[in-house]
Each structure stands twice: as C-alpha cells, then as structure tokens.
Amino acid sequence: MGNDEMSSLVDTSDEWIRQRSGIQRRHIASEAETTSVLGAEAARQALKAAGLAPDDIDLIVCATSTPDLTFPATATQIQMALGMSHGAAFDVQAVCSGFVFALATADKFLISGSHRSALVIGSETFSRILDWTDRATCVLFGDGAAAVVITAEPGAGTIADRGVLHTHIRSDGRHRDKLYVDGGPGSNGKVGHLRMEGREVFKHAVVNLADTVEHTLAATGLKGSDIDWFVPHQANKRIIDATAHKLGVPESRVVYTVQDHGNTSAASIPLALATAVGDGRIQRGQLVLVEGMGGGFTWGSALIRW
Numbered sequence: 001m002g003n004d005e006m007s008s009l010v011d012t013s014d015e016w017i018r019q020r021s022g023i024q025r026r027h028i029a030s031e032a033e034t035t036s037v038l039g040a041e042a043a044r045q046a047l048k049a050a051g052l053a054p055d056d057i058d059l060i061v062c063a064t065s066t067p068d069l070t071f072p073a074t075a076t077q078i079q080m081a082l083g084m085s086h087g088a089a090f091d092v093q094a095v096c097s098g099f100v101f102a103l104a105t106a107d108k109f110l111i112s113g114s115h116r117s118a119l120v121i122g123s124e125t126f127s128r129i130l131d132w133t134d135r136a137t138c139v140l141f142g143d144g145a146a147a148v149v150i151t152a153e154p155g156a157g158t159i160a161d162r163g164v165l166h167t168h169i170r171s172d173g174r175h176r177d178k179l180y181v182d183g184g185p186g187s188n189g190k191v192g193h194l195r196m197e198g199r200e201v202f203k204h205a206v207v208n209l210a211d212t213v214e215h216t217l218a219a220t221g222l223k224g225s226d227i228d229w230f231v232p233h234q235a236n237k238r239i240i241d242a243t244a245h246k247l248g249v250p251e252s253r254v255v256y257t258v259q260d261h262g263n264t265s266a267a268s269i270p271l272a273l274a275t276a277v278g279d280g281r282i283q284r285g286q287l288v289l290v291e292g293m294g295g296g297f298t299w300g301s302a303l304i305r306w
C-alpha cells in the first residue's frame, strides 16, 4: 500500500510521510493471512535457507504483539503448521523490541544446553490494531514476518565465534502511556487500537538505542567502526540516521527497509536481515549489530557474527 493510497484515507501526503519517516509503502495482510500464517511461511523460508527440517528444531520463539488469538501462543500455531509436535514453542511480547528479546531468549536456552536449534520469528499484523482514522499512527505501520535459525555449536568463546555474541535487553514500564494499545482481555475486553505520542517516543528512542548499542559494543570490546552491518529496527529513517551517526557507523553500512515495509514492529529487524542476506550484502563471518526499541518502553541490541 503506497503513500498515495494513505492520503485517500486520512489527511496526509506522500511528501509528509517520506520526509518525517522515510516510508514509501507498507504491506497489508489479507484476512486469511494471520500472524501465524505469515510466521509459518517465514519459518519455512528460514529452514530452507539453513538447510534444516522441522525435525531438526526443538525450540520456536515467536515475537509478536498481534497474536492470532489471546491464547494459544502464535508460536504453537506455527509449530503445528510446520508439522511439529515435539520441542517447545512460545511467544515473546516486547513490541518493536520483540525480535531482540526473542533472540536473547533463544540464545540463552541454547547456551544452557537445554535446546539445540531454535527458530526465532518476528511476525506481525499491525494493520489489525491501527486506528485508520488517526493519521499520526496509521501511516507508519505495516504487516510482515521473517525468521532466523540459530543452532548451538561448540566455540572458542571469543568474538571470533559465529552466532549470537552478545545480547542486551532493557525495559522501563513508566513510559506505558507514550505507546500502547487501548484494549486487552484483562481490561476492557477489546482488541483496542495503537496509541502513540510520536515525538516523545522519538526522543527516547535515539537516547535508549545509542545506550544499548554502546553497552553491547563495550561488552565485546568493539567500536562502531568494527561493525560490518548495522541492522536497526525500522521505525523511522530519521531515528536510524541519528543513531548511526551517534555510533559512528557510516550510512553505507546501515540496512534500510523502512521505505518498503514501514514499521512492522517485531518483524522489522529480521525482514531487514533477510533483505540484506538475500541481496548478498551480509556475508558469512561478518559482524552484524541489531537494535530495537518499542512500547513498554522496551529496548535492546544484539551482536551477531553471521
């Protein structure tokens, strides 16, 4: 759905949306394409790319804030769609930081030795929780899904190892009213709509994202200039640019997909990873830094050697 179509729904323009957010288009799932349907397709593609079958996976962690149903977890519906009845599947809810939280969770399960191979999925149908009369929010979000596979392998325990090298996650519940959905099973029994104080979220995003990335870099002894690819959550091109600038990462090493997807919440980082792996930018052995910030507030980052 292009920006021009948006201007037929609310008082907005292609120029405003591009200038303020960098978004040019977003994708809207059809009625039959629920979060688990999108997530299962992403999972199949990730398994294919990894050369693995569902039998090789023993953990599914799905990051989503738009589950098909309040319960069961979307991850269990994806598990069923993949024909799996073994292993464990559950959801992680950290809104736009969901993928980083899900990756951190799966990584710790693998490190503990309890599980061997995990599908980490970000899948969202935010079009279902948008107020399509609120121009301040409806132009910004879209639907999508993407997934990665991580597998436990012995390593040297240094940053030369491949895989997830470090994760850092944070939250601060005091900021609930700046970004939330005004409905839920435990309050008014409604699905609700996304509400956001955009300017406030923007201000916190730049500070919090730089902070979590600096934390991850310090923990691994690296500098912004050591990173091959910076793959941030895709909410707003201006937030991405400001964060990259603060960290000293040049634009040529930043992956942008916000122009094509809008903000797909938990799906945005893995969609950007899939794009940059698919077009050959991210190569085996390179250092990839991901970060995200969302409702809660929640925020976090992860360093991966691809």
Ligand code: UT7
Pocket (backbone or CB within 6 Å): 011, 012, 013, 016, 017, 020, 021, 096, 135, 136, 137, 139, 140, 179, 197, 198, 199, 200, 201, 202, 205, 233, 235, 236, 239, 263, 265, 293, 294, 295
């Ligand atoms: O994923 C994590 C969650 N989300 C984010 O990270 C989003 C963070 N925030 C943002 O990306 C930006 O704050 C926005 C893109 C939401 C807004 O950009 P902004 O530069 O902060 O604009 P603003 O909210 O200060 O609004 C500027 C003007 C206002 O008009 P006045 O008061 O200056 O007359 C708004 O009413 O733009 C108006 N406006 C619009 N105009 C045309 C707000 N939405 C629209 C619109 N089209 N869609």
